Amino acid sequence: MGAEFVVFTDLDGTLLDHESYSYEAARPLLELLTAEGIPVVLASSKTAAEIAPLRAELGLSACPAIVENGAGLLPPGQERPAAARTHDRLRAALDALPGELRALFRGFSDWSAAEIARRTGLTPEAAALAAQRDFSEPGLFSGSAAEREEFTAVLAEAGITAVQGGRFLTLSFGAAKADRMAEVAARYPGATTVALGDAPNDIAMLQAADYAVVVPNPAHAALPPLAGEATGRIRRAPCPGPAGWAAGLGQLLAELRQTSE
Template identity: 55%
Template sequence: MSLPLLVFSDLDGTLLDHHDYSWQEARPGLDRLRDIGAGLVLASSKTGAELRALQADIGCTGWPAIVENGAGILWPEQDAGAEDGDYRRIRAVLRDLPPGFIGFGDLDDAGVARLTGLAPEAAHLARLRQHSEPGLWQGDADALPAFLRAAEAAGLHARRGGRFLTLSFGRTKADAMAEVVAALKPRRTIALGDAPNDVEMLDAADFGVVIANPHAPPIPPLPYETGGRIVRTTKPGPEGWAEAILSLTTAPG
């Protein structure tokens, strides 16, 4: 029996509330997905260890998750905390780059907790990296361009987030999404997100949903938006998420 629908969802500000990180207002949409036999793939900057706990809470442990902003995929049977070769290679490259970058791998749990504001237990899960290395540039500001050029020459891709500079081998959420779709072969896909780093994923889905985010500048108009392939919610966070899922799963086709 083929999979009727596979949903790819960003977390913070999308499936999770911007303030308290609750997903409870999304419950009507989550119930609808279960009722129609659809799958839910969480897509986040979080590590596999962080997402495995959230999958259990939400009830979607049987599905893969896109981790570390697309740098990797956590498959259902995979050990979420096992060290991956990608991370070892990134750390090895860093040893040969100009100094100044301090990554999570240079800190203990307490250090990451201080840096992020996470509780020590959550900081431990955030340090279980498999595919990417977030951190801060603490060297001279004038030396950062040389560091970035050296990183690129060594095969690393640097992406700036709200606070951290993250090094990876350049895979995006859309790249990981394509791999999951090729493996599971759903008849239809929906992607939901609220931030610029979700746009590639929204564009790649059969239907993309921009979740309203009153706490950030709006995502500019996107290709296919006028044709209805990409829609925007009026409500933010998990309430808007449920609104979109209910609407898209009752529409014809």
């Protein structure tokens, strides 16, 4: 489609402030990217019901979005995915676990919208959108390390993977942000891919992109050194949240353009 760059970005703790969910500090750069025809693909553990209105608010409805940690893809202009949904099958496999093991995991589908709001800081209205799962189940595991290992191993036998994000452990049938990034990038042949993220569930996407920016998030441990940092292919933003997003991405794009001149 002739794009120079395609930007893939995580939301919570990256483009959105970890506590307030504001993106104001990134707005000027977002508007500039849109004006320049650079696609910005949201890639988040959020549901399509959450991402569709946010994508519209950000002026990015013409871009696809990666939803539920890569478990699904939301096409441009649509409010819900057209592909087959897998959430009911995932919950059935989860509920088939031995009772003691099942009780150690509580997910969004086990909580009311009020409980989701309390645990995430979302408004009740936003929490209700977060509860509309199509492909995955985020939640909290309260057991020991050994019990968590058993939990993930048993689920793996059913084809379910468990990925730790900034707040929650998310269960799905294996697709990841990096898989969807490759799928979306194929729509923009010749474009340089740039990824931004803050949490363990972003690492594969960061490493798979041509270039990447790690946005620090004081709410959790820093990501370990990543392959590519020594050469500058991956770098760290100077500050958290949308301010770090804008500073890190803006500097990277300026450098890449200067190099190509």
